[in-house]
Amino acid sequence: MPQFGYFLSCEEHTPAELVEQARMAEQAGFTSLWISDHYHPWNDNQGESPFVWSVIGALSQAVSLPVETAVTCPLVRLHPAVVAQAAATSAVQLAGGFRLGVGTGEALNEHILGDRWPEASVRLEMLEEAVHLMRLLFTGEQVSHRGRHYSVENARLYTVPDEPVPIDVSAFGPQAADLAGRIGDGLITMAPDRTLLERFRGSGGGKPVYGGLKVCWGTDGEEALRTAHRLWANEQLPGELLQILPTPRHFEQASQLVTRQHVQAAVPCGNDVEVHVAALTKYVEAEFDTVYIGQIGKEQRGFFEFYGNEVLPRLGA
Template identity: 70%
Template sequence: MPEYGYFLATEEFRPAELVEQARMAEQAGFQSLWISDHYHPWNDAQGESPFVWSVIGAISEAVSLPVETAVTCPTVRIHPAVVAQAAATCAVLTNGRFRLGVGSGEALNEHILGHVWPPASVRLEMLEEAILIMRRLFTGEEISHYGSHYRVENARLYTVPDEPVPIDVSGFGPEATALAARAGDGYITMMPDEEMVTQFRKGGGHGKPVLGGTKVCYGTDRDEAVRTVHRLWPNQLLPGEMGQILPSPRHFEQLQPLVTEQMVRENTVCGDDVGEHIDVLNAFAEAGFDRIYVNQIGPDQRGFFDFYRTNVLPQLLR
C-alpha cells in the first residue's frame, strides 16, 4: 500500500502558515511532507517564497513527520557543497527523517545571480556531478573535487546524520529518468506515468521508492475552486519547456491567457467529490508509486484537512 503525504507550497504561503499546515497534515493522518524550494513564486498572485531551509528547521520542531524538498536545484543558485550542509543539518534536526529531492531546476529560480541558464543536457550533467559531491560530503570526511562544473577544496561537514541523506532525483523525460535510476536513491515525478516508472525500475531503480505528487482544490463550490486554481496555479497547465526556461513571474503571467478555466476544470480535481479525489491518487498507486503527495491550492487549508481526514484518507489507508 502506498504512503500518502502532504505537499507544502512555499510559493503560496508564509513560513508560519506552512508550519501550521504541517501540524494539520500530521493531525489529519498524512504520513510525510514534501516542501517546494523556490526563490520566486510562479506568479505574483501566489505571492510568497520563503527560504526553505529555515522553514524546515521550524517544521522539525513542530511535527514528527518525515520531510523532503520537492525539489531543490543544487547546481546554479546554490553550490552543491552548501546544499549538502543544509541537507545534513536538516537530517540531524529531524533525527534522520529528511530526504533531499533534487532536480535540474528552472530559470525562474536559478538565473538570479546572472549566470547563463544552461540547456537541459548540461543541467543534467551538472546535477549528476552535484549529487556525487554531496554524497562524498555526507560521509563527514574532508573532500576536494575538481570536476567539469564544480570545484571543492578541503571541505568537510562536521554536522552529519548517522546515515547519509537519501537523494531522490526528479525526472519528467527519459534522460532525467535514466539519471534518477543511475544516481538517485529514489525517483520523483509529477505524472502517474507507468512507463516512466518502468524505465526507472529497469534502469537501476529496482527496490528504490517512486514518489509522485498532485495538486487539488477542495471546496464546496466547484466553480469557485476552479477559479481559485486558474488565478493561482495556471502555470501547471502550460505546455512544453516554458516552466524551465522562463526567467520571471511576469513572463508566466503573460502566458496565463493560454490557460482557460475549462482547461483547469478538465485537468485538476476541484470541489468536494470524494471519488474524484480518491481517483486521482489511485492513478499514482496503480502506476506503481510508493509515496503520493497532495497539495491543496488556495486558502481553505483547514477545510481540506478536515475533508481528507474524514472522507479521503480512511478509504485510501484501509
Template identity: 70%
Template sequence: MSEFGYFLSCEEFTPEQLLAQARRAAEAGFTRLAVSDHYHPWNDAQGNSPFVWSMIGALSQAVDLPLTTLVTCPTVRLHPAVTAQAAATSAVLLRGRFTLGVGTGEALNEHVLGDRWPAFSERAEMLEEAVEVMRRLFTGGQVTHHGRHYTVENARLYTVPAEPPPVLVSGFGPAAAALAGRIGDGFVTMTPDRDLVGEFRKAGGAGKPVIGGVKVCWDDDRDRAVDLVHRLWPTELLPGELAQLLPSPAHFEQAAELVTPAMVSDSVTCGNDLEAHVSALRSYVEAGFDEVYVGQIGPDNEAFFDAYHHRVLPALAT
C-alpha cells in the same frame, strides 16, 4: 502500500501558514511532508517564497513527520557543497527523517545571480556531479574535488547524520528518468506515468521508491474552486519545457493567458466529489508510486484537512 503525505507550497503560503498546515496535516492522518524550494513564486498572485532551509529547520521542531524536498536544485543558485551542509543539518534536526529531493531546476529560480541557464543535457551533467560531491561530503570526510562544473577545496562537514540522507532525483522525461535510475536513491515525478516509472526501473531504479505530487482544490463550490486554481496555479497546465525555461513570474503570467478555466476544470481535481479526489490519488498508486503528496490550493485548508481526514484517506486505505 503507498503512503500519502502533504505538500507544503512555499510559493503560495507564508512561513507561519506552512507551519500551521504541517501540524494540521499530522492531525489529519498524513504520514509524511514535502516542501518546495523556490526563489520566486510562479506568479505574483501566489505571492510567497520563504527560504526552504529555514522552513525545514522550523518544521523539524513543529512536527515529527518525515520531510522531503520536492525538489531543490543544488547546481546554480546554491553550490552543491552548500546544499550538502544544509541537507546534513536538516537530517540531524529531523533525526534521520529527511530525504533530499533534487532536480535540474528552473530558470525562474536559478537565474537570479546572473548565471547562464544551460540546456537540459548540461544541467543533467551538472546535477550528476553535484550529487557525487554531496554524497562524499555526507560521509563527514574531507573532500577536495576539481570537476568540470564544481570545485571543492578541503571541505568537511562536521555536523552530519548517522546515515546520509537518501537523494531522490526528479525528472519529467525518459532521459531524466534514466538519470534518476542511475544516480538516485529514488525517483520524483509529478504525473502518474507508468511508462516513465518503467524507464526509471530499467535504468537501475528497481526496488527504489517513486514519489510524486498532485495539487487539488477541495471546496463545496466547484466553480469557485476552478476559478481559484485558474487564478493561482494556471502554470500547472503549461506544456513542455516552459516551466524550466521562463525566467520570471511576469513571463509565466503571460504564458498562462493561454490557460482557460475549462482547461483547469478538465485537468485539476476541484470541488468536494469524494470519488474524484480518491481517483486522482489512486492513479499514482496504480502507476507504481510509493509516496504521493497532496497540496491544497487556496486558503481553505481546514475544509481540506477535515475532508481528507474523515473521507478521502480512509477511502484510500480500503
C-alpha cells in the same frame, strides 16, 4: 498501497502558515511532508517564497513527520557544497527523517545571480556531478574535488546525520528518468506516467517512487476551479516553458493561454469524494510508494478535515 503525504507550497504561504499546515497534516493522518524550494513564486498571485531551509528548521520543532524538498536545484543559485550542508543539518534536526529531492531546476529561480542558464543536457550533467559531490560530503570526511562544473577545496561537514542523506531525483522525461535510476535513491515525479516509471525502474531496480498531485478542495466547485486557475494555471504550460521562462511576469503572460478547462482536466476541484479518490487511484495503480497531495488556496482547514475523514480512509490510509 502507497502512503500519503502533504505537499507544502512555499510559493503560496508564509512560514507560519506552512508550519500550521504541517501540524494539521499530521493530525489528519498524512505520513510525511514535501516542501517546495523556490526563490520566486510562479506568479504574483501566489505571493510568497520563504527560504526553505529556515522553514524546515521550524518544521523539525513542530511535527514528527519526515520532510523532503520537492525539489532543490543544487546547480546554479546554490553550490552543491552549500546544499549538502543545509541537507545534512536538516537531517540532524529531523533525527534522520529528511530526504533531499533534487532536480535540474528552472530559470525562474536559478538565473537571479546573472549566471548563464544551461540547456537541459548540460544541467543533467551538472546534476550528476552535484549528487556525487554531495554524497562525498555526507561522509563527514574532508573533500577536495576538481570536476567539470564544480570545485571544492578542503571542505568537511562537521554536522552530519548517522546515515547519509537519501537523494531522490526528479524526472519528467526519459533522459532524466535514466539518470534518476542510475544515481538516485528514488524518483520524484508528478503524473502517474507508467512509461516514465517503467523507464526509471528499468534503469534503477526497485527504488521507491514518489508522486505529487495538486487539488483544490472547496464547498463550491466552481469557486475552487477559479482559485486553481488563478493560482496554478502555470502547471499546465507545455514543453520546456516551465524550465526556461525567467520571471513570474513571463509565467503570467504565458498562462493566459491556459483555460479553466485545461485546469479542470488536471486538478480535482470541489468536495466530491469520488473525484478526489479517482485521481489518487491512478497513482495507486501505477504503484507509487508515496503520493503527496497539495491543497491550492486558503481553504486549508476544510481540506484537512475532508481528507482526514473522507478521502484517506477510502484509500486505506
